[in-house]
Amino acid sequence: xxxxxIPVDIINIFRYWYRNQTNHVKWANRLSRAYRLNCxxxxxxxxxxxxxxxxxxxxxxxxxSMRVGCxxxxxxxxxxxxxxxxxxxxxxxxxxxxxxxxxxRYADSHGLTYNVNKSEIMIFKAAGKxxxxxxxxxxxxxxxxxxxxxxxxxHILTDDLKDDLDIERERRALAVRGNMLARxxxxxxxxxxxxxxxxxxxxxxxxxxxxSYTKASLNTLRIQYNNIFRMMLKLPRFCSxxxxxxxxxxxxxxxxxxxxAASLINRVRGSNNSILKIVADDPHAPILRNYVRIMNxxxxxxxxxxxx
Numbered sequence: 001x002x003x004x005x006i007p008v009d010i011i012n013i014f015r016y017w018y019r020n021q022t023n024h025v026k027w028a029n030r031l032s033r034a035y036r037l038n039c040x041x042x043x044x045x046x047x048x049x050x051x052x053x054x055x056x057x058x059x060x061x062x063x064x065s066m067r068v069g070c071x072x073x074x075x076x077x078x079x080x081x082x083x084x085x086x087x088x089x090x091x092x093x094x095x096x097x098x099x100x101x102x103x104x105r106y107a108d109s110h111g112l113t114y115n116v117n118k119s120e121i122m123i124f125k126a127a128g129k130x131x132x133x134x135x136x137x138x139x140x141x142x143x144x145x146x147x148x149x150x151x152x153x154x155h156i157l158t159d160d161l162k163d164d165l166d167i168e169r170e171r172r173a174l175a176v177r178g179n180m181l182a183r184x185x186x187x188x189x190x191x192x193x194x195x196x197x198x199x200x201x202x203x204x205x206x207x208x209x210x211x212s213y214t215k216a217s218l219n220t221l222r223i224q225y226n227n228i229f230r231m232m233l234k235l236p237r238f239c240s241x242x243x244x245x246x247x248x249x250x251x252x253x254x255x256x257x258x259x260x261a262a263s264l265i266n267r268v269r270g271s272n273n274s275i276l277k278i279v280a281d282d283p284h285a286p287i288l289r290n291y292v293r294i295m296n297x298x299x300x301x302x303x304x305x306x307x308x
Contacts, residue, residue, distance in 0.1 A: 014051070039111060052083060059106045063088075066102070068095035073278035082153060093135045096121070100139055116140050120147040125160050155206040163210040164217040170204055171221045177201060178228030185232075193232045194248050201228055202256055208264035222253040265292075 025032040041048035069078020070089040080087045090096045136143045149158040156166040226241045245252040269280040
């Protein structure tokens with residue numbers, strides 16, 4: 001016998017596991033008394049993401065089958081979920097309200113409780129304009145707060161779809177990482193420092209998503225990137241950036257941004273996700289046009305030039 005394609009023996013193992021698990025709180029090397037956890041999955045458990053996906057899958061299917069919300073190429077994109085973080089997308093307030101009703105019904109029937117204080121709405125500008133009137137949106141009987149910027153999975157979204165705030169977030173994070181490396185590994189060889197720089201300073205989290213930004217924002221990040229490398233290798237403050245990266249055989253800022261853009265395009269085109277396949281198969285998709293522009297921009301412009 002099988003249930004949902006999963007062998008019954010496996011289901012029984014998980015049932016026994018979760019019914020008999022005990023938990024402790026550790027504080028100052030002391031453990032609390034054991035207690036049982038009656039809901040939720042094990043934090044950090046290898047099986048926990050898949051178990052939660054099974055638990056919430058029916059909600060995602062029901063939302064995706066609704067005739068409201070956003071669509072891309074005829075495919076419903078009215079909800080995007082990552083673990084317990086869910087985003088609902090709709091061009092109208094009515095669509096959001098209908099989807100929230102579905103979420104509330106699912107929560108009532110599955111023992112869930114939404115944290116209304118951590119739930120917000122954001123209204124994106126269309127051609128730089130807002131609608132004249134914005135009706136209230138409720139969840140669990142409480143009006144949701146309207147946000148003008150919101151951090152989702154570490155990336156800062158803004159209502160004007162600009163990336164300047166997210167670039168500043170990454171610049172601050174880069175400064176923290178760079179100062180830590182320069183302080184802790186000051187006595188290491190240049191080879192070790194370059195390896196550490198590549199590992200900790202070249203990721204530029206979500207940098208491949210940056211599309212709309214000002215010249216000043218990206219220039220500030222580029223200068224931070226260059227200065228951290230100079231600081232780690234104890235180079236003169238005003239030495240040539242292109243020369244120092246060439247001698248160290250590592251990517252300068254412009255080369256790094258080109259690679260990030262190319263990498264994201266390749267991953268979108270190679271994805272089996274239905275939404276990403278629509279983007280990849282459309283040669284006129286704005287996201288692809290913008291990434292090609294970025295690659296050409298960093299490839300052909302002289303140093304110091306970044307289009308606003």
